[in-house]
Amino acid sequence: MKIKKRKNRKKTVNGKAYPAPFVGIVIIVVLTALVYSYLVYSCQLLGADIKVMEKQRVTLKKRYVNEECRWMEEKAPAKISAALRRHNIVMTWPTSRQVVRLNVPAARKQRIASLGSRLTTRAGITGTVMND
Amino acid sequence: MTDKSSMLRLLWPSGILIIALVGLGFRLAFLHIGEHESTVLSIEKRYYSERKIIARRGSIFDRNGKNNILSLTLDAKHVKADPAVISEKGCVHEVASKLASELDLPVDKLIKGLSSKRRYYSVKRFVPDTKLDGIYEAKLTGVHFDAATIRYYPQHEMLCHVLGFVNNNGVGSSGIEQQANRYLRGCSGVVGSRLNAKREELYWAEGRNIPAIKGADITLTIDQNIQFIVEQALDDVMEKHTPSGAWAIVENINTGEILAMASRPSFDLNKFNKSTDNLRLNRNIGYVYEPGSTFKAITFAIAFNENIVSEDATIDCEKGSWFYKGRILRDSHAYDSLTVADGLKKSSNILTAKVALMIGKERYYQYLKKFGIGYRTGIDLPGEEVGILHDVSNWSGISLSRIAIGQGVAATALQVLSVYCTIANGGYLVRPHVVKKIVGSNGEELYCREPDVVRSVITEATAKKMRRLLARVTEDGGTGKKARVAGYKVAGKTGTAQKAVPGGYSKTDYIASFVGFLPADKPEIAIIVVVDTPHDGYYGGTVAGPVFSQIAEQSVRCLDIMPAKATNN
Numbered sequence: 001m002k003i004k005k006r007k008n009r010k011k012t013v014n015g016k017a018y019p020a021p022f023v024g025i026v027i028i029v030v031l032t033a034l035v036y037s038y039l040v041y042s043c044q045l046l047g048a049d050i051k052v053m054e055k056q057r058v059t060l061k062k063r064y065v066n067e068e069c070r071w072m073e074e075k076a077p078a079k080i081s082a083a084l085r086r087h088n089i090v091m092t093w094p095t096s097r098q099v100v101r102l103n104v105p106a107a108r109k110q111r112i113a114s115l116g117s118r119l120t121t122r123a124g125i126t127g128t129v130m131n132d
Numbered sequence: 133m134t135d136k137s138s139m140l141r142l143l144w145p146s147g148i149l150i151i152a153l154v155g156l157g158f159r160l161a162f163l164h165i166g167e168h169e170s171t172v173l174s175i176e177k178r179y180y181s182e183r184k185i186i187a188r189r190g191s192i193f194d195r196n197g198k199n200n201i202l203s204l205t206l207d208a209k210h211v212k213a214d215p216a217v218i219s220e221k222g223c224v225h226e227v228a229s230k231l232a233s234e235l236d237l238p239v240d241k242l243i244k245g246l247s248s249k250r251r252y253y254s255v256k257r258f259v260p261d262t263k264l265d266g267i268y269e270a271k272l273t274g275v276h277f278d279a280a281t282i283r284y285y286p287q288h289e290m291l292c293h294v295l296g297f298v299n300n301n302g303v304g305s306s307g308i309e310q311q312a313n314r315y316l317r318g319c320s321g322v323v324g325s326r327l328n329a330k331r332e333e334l335y336w337a338e339g340r341n342i343p344a345i346k347g348a349d350i351t352l353t354i355d356q357n358i359q360f361i362v363e364q365a366l367d368d369v370m371e372k373h374t375p376s377g378a379w380a381i382v383e384n385i386n387t388g389e390i391l392a393m394a395s396r397p398s399f400d401l402n403k404f405n406k407s408t409d410n411l412r413l414n415r416n417i418g419y420v421y422e423p424g425s426t427f428k429a430i431t432f433a434i435a436f437n438e439n440i441v442s443e444d445a446t447i448d449c450e451k452g453s454w455f456y457k458g459r460i461l462r463d464s465h466a467y468d469s470l471t472v473a474d475g476l477k478k479s480s481n482i483l484t485a486k487v488a489l490m491i492g493k494e495r496y497y498q499y500l501k502k503f504g505i506g507y508r509t510g511i512d513l514p515g516e517e518v519g520i521l522h523d524v525s526n527w528s529g530i531s532l533s534r535i536a537i538g539q540g541v542a543a544t545a546l547q548v549l550s551v552y553c554t555i556a557n558g559g560y561l562v563r564p565h566v567v568k569k570i571v572g573s574n575g576e577e578l579y580c581r582e583p584d585v586v587r588s589v590i591t592e593a594t595a596k597k598m599r600r601l602l603a604r605v606t607e608d609g610g611t612g613k614k615a616r617v618a619g620y621k622v623a624g625k626t627g628t629a630q631k632a633v634p635g636g637y638s639k640t641d642y643i644a645s646f647v648g649f650l651p652a653d654k655p656e657i658a659i660i661v662v663v664d665t666p667h668d669g670y671y672g673g674t675v676a677g678p679v680f681s682q683i684a685e686q687s688v689r690c691l692d693i694m695p696a697k698a699t700n701n
Contacts, residue, residue, distance in 0.1 A: 047333075062207050066262050072201045072286035077360035093689045095618060101694070 179327050182340065186281060187318030190347030192295060192308060194356040195391075195568060202352070203285050203295055203309070203401075209264055210278040211235065211255040215248045217274035227272050231255055234266045258282045258300070283309070285401035291359055293395045293414035294352070294513065294566060297404040306412060308350065308566065310514050315570050315578065318347030346573035353389035353568045353581075358382055361686045362392040365661075365679045370396050373666035373675055379415040379545055380661045380679065382687055385553045385649055387583040388562035390511070391657065391687070417509075417516040420542040421662070424629025425479045425611075425672070426647045427538030429602060430551055432476050434499045435487045437594040443473040443601060447483045454482045457529040461485055461537075464628075477604045479611050479626060481537045488536030496532060497524040502589045503551050504561055505543055510586075511564045519543040538629060539637075545645075549660040552624070552647050555598045556655035559590040599623050603652035614677035615646050617684045619695035623655070624648015624680065626672035631665065641665045646676035650684055656693050659683055 073079065084091060104112070163171055192203040211231070218227050228242035235256050245253045258280055267275065283298040296307020304313035321344030326334045366378045379395040395415040399407035413419060435441045452466025463481050475483030488496060500506065506521030520542035522531075534540040546564060554561045563584040570579040590598075602623035605612040611626040627645040630637035644666055649658040661676040661683070669675050688695075 051333075062261060065204065065206060066260075068201065069204060069206060069284055069286055072204075076287050076290070077357060078287070078290060081360075081364075093686055097619075 180324060180339070181327055181331075181333070182322055182324040185321035185323060185344040186279070187320045187344040188281065188346045189283065189298070189302070189318060190316040190349045190573070192316075192350045192352065194352055194354050194359075195389075196356070197351055198349075200356045202287060202291060202354075202356070203283060205281050206284045207261045208258050208280045208282040209261065210257045210280050211259055211264075211267070212276050212278065213246055213253045213255050214274040214276065215246045215250050215253050218246050219249065221273050223273055227275065230267065230270050230272060231275070234263070235259060260284070287356075288400045288402060289398050290356075290363055291354060291394070292398050292401045293412070293416070294354065294390075294393050295401060296514075297401050306515070307414070307513060308352070311512055312350055312567065312570065315348040316350065318573070319345040321345070348570045348572045348578055350570050351568045352566050353384075353391065354393070354566060355391045355690065357690050358687050359392040359394065361690070362394045362683050363398075365682045366394055366396045368682070369661075369663055369666075369675070369679045373663060373668055375663045375666040377415055377419075377664040378662065378679075379419075380659065380683060381416050381545060381549050382683065383549055383553055383564055383658050385556040385655050385658045386562070388553070388564045389568070390564055390566045391691075392683075393566070414513070414515065415662070415664075416545045417511060417513055418544070420517050420519050420544055421643050421664070422539055422541065422629045422632055423543050423548050423645065424538040424627035424643065425481075426548055426625045426627035426645055427541065427543075428476060428479065428484045428536070429555060429598065429625050430500065430503055430505075431484050431488050431491070431496075431536040432472070432601065433555060433590050433594055433598050434491050434496060435472075436597050437499075437590045438491065438495065440490050441472050441487055443471065443597065445472050446470070447472065447475065447486055449475070449480055449482045452482070454485070456485070456533060459530050461533060473601050473604065476601050476625075477607070477610045479605075484536050485533035488532050493524055493527055493532045496535070497527075499589070500535075500541075502561070502587065503554065504547060504586070505541065505551075509544075509546050509550050509564055511546060512567050516546070517544050519547055538627065545660050545662050548645075548647055549658055552649055552660070553658045554589050555595050555602070556623070556649040556658055557595070558592045559588055559595040561586040561589050599649075599652055599655065602648065606648070611671075611673045612646060612648070612677050614673055615648060615680040615684075617650060617681055617688065620650045620684070620688060620693075621652035622648055622650045622681075622684065623652035626677060628670060628672045642670040644670055644672040644675035646672050646680040648680060648684075650688065651693065651695070657684075657687060657691065659687070 189205045191201055191205070194200040194202055213227070213231075215224075218224055224243060224246045228239055228246055231237060232239040232242050237256060242255070245255075255275070260282060264277070281302070285292075285295065285297075292307075294307050296309035296311075297305055298309050299305045302317070304310040304316060309316065322340055322342045324340035326339055328334055362380050362382060366380060369375070369378050377396055380392070381390060382392040383390050393414075393416050395413070397411050399411040404412075436443070441447075446469050448469050449463060449467040451468060452463045454461045461481055465478065467478070467480060467483075470478065470480055470483055472483070472487065474480075475487070491499075500521060506519055508516045508518055510516075522540075527535075531540055550561060550564060553564075563586055565581050565584070567579070568581055569577060572578050600623075602625060603621050604610055605625055606616050606622045607613075612622075612624055615622055615624055615626075624647055627643070627647070629643045629645075630639070631641040631643060632638075633641075643662060643664055645660065645662040647658070647660040649655040659680055661679045663675050663679070666675045687693075
């Protein structure tokens with residue numbers, strides 16, 4: 001006897017399912033909108049950061065110029081001279097007899113330079129050595 | 133209700149509606165076809181903001197570059213107030229006292245200004261940002277700021293006549309600031325940005341962005357240290373001899389570079405608006421005077437160049453008084469006769485006049501022009517005077533004898549110095565200059581000054597002879613003993629000229645000067661010192677000579693000029 005299969009009413013889907021391409025497009029649009037919003041927001045934040053940094057840069061530049069100006073004022077010959085006077089320091093130029101001048105011929109200068117470089121290489125010094 | 137009345141009730145609103153729609157249609161068409169552009173522009177303008185960026189003016193350095201800044205631009209503010217708001221809040225006294233103490237202003241005046249009902253009161257203009265910290269912190273009610281820039285000179289009075297100043301509109305008004313204004317001023321920029329409905333900037337939207345171009349930086353030929361030496365020497369002479377003015381220049385004889393140029397009286401560049409025209413005058417180039425005996429070097433140089441006399445030739449000095457063409461010419465010391473070389477050493481007027489007469493006025497005049505007398509030197513500074521040299525056709529019978537000794541002719545200190553530079557460098561007239569180079573904000577070199585030889589005036593042999601003879605002036609028996617520098621041979625000439633007054637020459641007022649170069653054998657620098665109407669002495673040798681010595685002694689060490697092997701001292 002043929003048994004008639006009964007239809008499970010609980011499994012019946014009521015309503016119509018959206019077609020897959022349509023759902024895909026909607027998801028893409030939503031995702032794009034989200035990404036766009038995120039990018040706009042990030043750009044806004046970056047823009048604000050840039051503005052803050054630009055302001056900082058301008059402030060620092062102003063400070064640098066002001067400090068430079070103050071330094072120039074401090075080391076002006078007139079100011080140095082006044083400071084020396086205030087501390088009872090008398091500075092005079094050396095007379096010609098007090099100046100010792102060493103004239104080294106060009107060839108000898110070259111020899112000294114090459115000797116110096118050889119010595120520094122032997123000593124294992126790679127950088128410039130300054131007797132300051 | 134009849135059909136007619138209901139029809140009317142339907143027609144009226146329909147008519148009004150149609151008229152409204154037609155009106156709207158016209159407006160729409162008008163907006164799109166008629167003033168479309170201007171409408172769009174006005175909307176755009178509402179959502180667009182643009183602000184000007186002030187270009188920073190270039191800086192001025194001395195010859196050592198960025199280590200020594202002589203002039204720079206600082207940020208500043210115009211401080212302004214809203215008296216109506218301040219009065220309403222009842223804090224006039226508080227605001228006034230704070231502003232007065234921070235900005236160094238009288239309190240009474242501020243209280244009066246802030247007590248009014250006006251909406252604007254200018255408290256102080258051009259206040260440096262550094263002086264506003266206290267006001268910013270106090271957050272005073274009704275006090276606002278406008279951005280501005282000011283030109284600042286860290287050395288205050290030093291080099292004031294050469295640097296010049298910038299007026300309140302940002303335009304260079306004297307000195308280098310005026311001469312090189314087009315390089316220094318730079319170019320303003322613009323930053324534009326789109327705004328949203330809340331007037332907030334939209335960073336992603338495109339806007340006009342033209343960056344400001346900073347003005348070019350100028351490097352001068354001036355040496356800050358030598359300048360200080362010169363200014364100090366002038367201050368000393370101003371104190372010692374209380375003259376009405378004193379001025380000096382130090383120049384490199386080979387290149388024409390001005391190493392120092394100072395003039396007294398002077399003024400503080402940061403308070404230029406409180407100075408007078410007299411203080412602002414750069415006497416080195418803007419004041420002409422009769423050079424007196426310093427002019428004699430020209431006469432002798434011409435005579436030697438034209439082989440008219442030899443240095444050993446003896447000339448009758450008429451015992452100090454010579455009657456020529458109805459006028460008497462006197463020497464300060466009487467001599468029977470002198471050799472030409474000694475005539476220069478002892479600065480004999482009679483001998484010099486006789487030598488000039490041998491040259492002849494036409495030839496003499498041509499040489500004066502070749503030496504640059506009666507012409508601007510062409511220095512890169514504004515306000516240079518030409519001097520006075522009358523055309524030879526207007527010379528009287530005695531003109532030549534007087535011009536030869538520096539009377540009846542007027543020149544600036546720079547012109548006289550140029551003559552001595554010509555003698556010192558072997559006979560070439562070199563154009564003096566103060567600008568060494570100009571570098572743009574992008575580092576590009578816009579201008580670099582090379583030595584500019586105008587012409588050859590005298591031969592090398594004549595120049596050499598003149599150098600030797602001028603060196604005798606500072607030897608024993610010469611008029612310029614006080615201009616000596618230990619270890620160096622100095623060549624130069626003293627000048628003591630009576631000041632020209634209406635109707636003749638003053639019996640009391642003199643211009644004392646000394647011009648020379650060193651080392652005499654191998655000259656490197658030339659210096660001129662002029663003192664106007666000194667008291668307690670008036671001779672060039674005694675008033676200007678020591679100033680020359682003081683400047684030269686320190687300058688040679690600053691410039692590391694080697695002393696001569698054989699000295700006369």
